[in-house]
Structures are given as C-alpha cells and as structure tokens.
Amino acid sequence: MVEMREKAEQMAKDLGIDYNFSQFVPFTSWTPSPSIHIDNAEYDLFCYSYRDILHSASMTAEQPWLDEASRMNPYTYNITMNADTGKKKGLKDGDVIEIESVAGRKVRGCLKLMEGQHPQTMAIAACTGHWARGLPTARGKGTNFEQLMEYDIQHVDPVTFGLETCVRVKVKKFA
Numbered sequence: 001m002v003e004m005r006e007k008a009e010q011m012a013k014d015l016g017i018d019y020n021f022s023q024f025v026p027f028t029s030w031t032p033s034p035s036i037h038i039d040n041a042e043y044d045l046f047c048y049s050y051r052d053i054l055h056s057a058s059m060t061a062e063q064p065w066l067d068e069a070s071r072m073n074p075y076t077y078n079i080t081m082n083a084d085t086g087k088k089k090g091l092k093d094g095d096v097i098e099i100e101s102v103a104g105r106k107v108r109g110c111l112k113l114m115e116g117q118h119p120q121t122m123a124i125a126a127c128t129g130h131w132a133r134g135l136p137t138a139r140g141k142g143t144n145f146e147q148l149m150e151y152d153i154q155h156v157d158p159v160t161f162g163l164e165t166c167v168r169v170k171v172k173k174f175a
Contacts, residue, residue, distance in 0.1 A: 045169050048167075051127075064137055074112055077125070078109065098171070105149075149165075
C-alpha cells in the first residue's frame with residue numbers, strides 16, 4: 001500500500017486531482033464517511049441499497065417472469081423501514097413517502113414496514129426504479145436508490161474507488 005500510495009499520489013498530482021490518500025497505509029484504518037458521519041439530527045436514518053434475491057445486475061427487472069415474482073413479493077418494489085420507526089414517524093404500509101439525502105437529493109416510493117430491520121435504517125432493493133422507455137416491463141417499478149447518491153471523488157472508497165452504498169436521510173409522507 002505504501003508503494004501504491006506514492007505512485008497514486010504522483011498520478012493525481014500530474015492530473016491536477018486533489019485527493020485524500022490517508023487510507024493508503026499497510027494497516028487497517030478507519031475514516032469517517034462524508035455521506036453518513038454527519039452531525040445533523042434532522043437526517044436521522046441511514047438508507048442503503050440491498051441485492052434482492054430475485055435480481056442481479058440491472059436488467060433482470062425487465063424479465064417478465066422475474067417481474068411477476070417480484071410483484072408477489074411485498075418488499076422488492078417497496079421501500080422498507082422498521083415497523084416501530086415508521087409508526088413513530090406517523091407512517092404506515094402503503095404510504096407514498098419522500099426520502100431526502102443530506103445533499104438534497106430526493107426519491108419517492110411506496111413504504112413497506114417490517115420487523116427485523118434496524119430501527120435507524122431504510123432499504124431500497126437494487127435494480128429497481130428504472131425510468132427508460134426502452135424497458136417497458138421494469139419501468140416505473142420500485143425506487144431508484146442511486147438518485148440519492150453523490151457521484152464525486154469525496155464519496156468513494158479511497159482504496160478501491162467503490163461508490164458508497166449508504167446515505168443519511170430524512171423521510172416524510174408525500175402528500
């Protein structure tokens with residue numbers, strides 16, 4: 001990692017990229033995420049994307065048989081939240097909700113309350129929320145989690161450059 005750090009720092013300098021290389025160390029380290037380690041009580045939930053058991057990659061929602069099975073599953077096309085948390089926020093199954101990230105990005109979707117989910121989290125199945133007209137089976141089903149994410153160099157893992165998959169959010173019922 002030390003050798004990689006030196007090479008990566010030089011490449012970034014040559015390209016004019018300002019980047020934090022503090023995690024390029026030979027030992028495990030922890031660095032707070034700018035997306036979730038925020039001191040703001042208004043954004044009290046962590047929203048994350050998960051891989052639904054029926055889907056992979058991004059095109060499986062376009063398969064009619066998988067879409068049919070997904071419509072029978074009460075979670076695939078809905079946003080999930082802990083039942084007690086939802087009740088405390090005045091929300092119930094079937095409510096259309098709006099989720100807003102700390103950066104002001106918003107998505108809407110249908111809520112499904114459930115037991116067994118951490119009280120501080122909301123979850124959106126990956127591979128849902130398609131909007132393209134060329135995907136008639138998948139279009140308009142589920143919520144597109146990626147709309148909540150930030151796509152810049154400060155919001156990626158500094159070693160692998162993988163995007164963060166968790167965002168601090170607030171939620172309200174959409175009128």
